[in-house]
C-alpha cells in the first residue's frame with residue numbers, strides 16, 4: 001500500500017562529501033527494505049518530477065523515516081537545503097522490496113550509495129535472526145557510510161576500497177568472490193553500480209545462490225503508469241519482456257535481468 005504524505009524534517013546532516021542523512025517524521029504503512037519513496041524536491045512545481053530515494057531505515061514507534069542521498073543535481077541540491085521543521089511532500093512506500101530466503105545466511109553487497117537500502121535490510125534481517133554479512137565497497141574510506149550505526153547489531157561488516165584506504169584493496173565483488181570460496185550463503189542481495197550488480201549476478205549464478213539486485217533507472221511517475229523506467233528481463237520461456245523498475249522492481253531476481 002502506498003500513500004501521499006507530508007513529512008517534517010527532524011534532521012538533515014552531511015555525513016560525507018555531498019552526502020546527507022535525512023530524518024523525516026511521517027507515518028508510513030509498513031515499508032519493506034528495498035522499497036523507495038518519491039519526494040517532491042522543490043517548493044513549487046519545478047522540478048516537476050519527484051525524485052526516488054530508497055528507504056534507508058524506518059522506525060514505526062517514532063514514525064521516523066531515514067534517507068541517505070547524494071547531491072547530484074537540482075532536486076537533491078534543493079533537498080540538502082531543507083532544515084528541521086520544514087515539511088516535505090512524499091509518496092510511498094513504492095515498489096517491490098527484497099525477499100529474505102528460508103535459509104539463515106545472507107550476504108548483502110553494497111557499492112557506494114547502494115548502502116542506502118541495504119542498511120535497512122541488514123537491520124531487519126539481523127533482527128529476524130539471520131546471519132548477515134554486509135560487504136561494502138567505496139572509492140575510499142570517506143565513502144564507507146554510517147557503518148558505525150550497525151555496531152551492536154548481529155551484522156558482520158566487510159569493507160573494500162578502491163584505493164586501499166580501508167579494508168580490502170580492490171572492488172567489493174573481488175572480496176565477495178574470495179569469501180565465496182569458503183563461505184556458504186542462502187541468499188545474496190545487492191545494490192550499487194550496474195557493472196557491480198552484473199558481477200554479483202555472475203558470482204551468485206556460478207554457485208547456484210539465489211540473488212536479488214536493486215536497479216536504478218531514471219523514473220517519472222513512480223507508479224508504473226508512464227513506462228519511463230522499463231528494463232529488459234528474461235521471461236519463463238527465455239523470451240525478453242519489459243517491466244517497469246518503479247512498480248515491478250526496483251528489486252529483481254538477478255538471473256532475470258538482461259545484463
Ligand SMILES: Cc1cc2nc3c(=O)[nH]c(=O)nc-3n(C[C@H](O)[C@H](O)[C@H](O)COP(=O)(O)OP(=O)(O)OC[C@H]3O[C@@H](n4cnc5c(N)ncnc54)[C@H](O)[C@@H]3O)c2cc1C
Pocket residue numbers: 036041047051052053054055068069070071072073074075076077113116117215216217218219250
Ligand atoms: C529506486 C531508486 C532509488 C534510489 N535511491 C537513492 C538513494 O537512496 N540515494 C541516492 O542518493 N540516490 C538514489 N537514487 C538516485 C536518485 O533518485 C537520483 O540521484 C536523483 O533523482 C537525482 O535528482 P536530481 O534532481 O538531484 O538530479 P538530476 O538533475 O535529475 O540529475 C543529475 C544527475 O544524476 C543522474 N541521475 C538522475 N536520476 C538518476 C537515477 N534515478 N539513477 C541514477 N542516476 C540518476 C543523472 O543522470 C544526472 O547525471 C535512487 C534512484 C532510484 C530509481
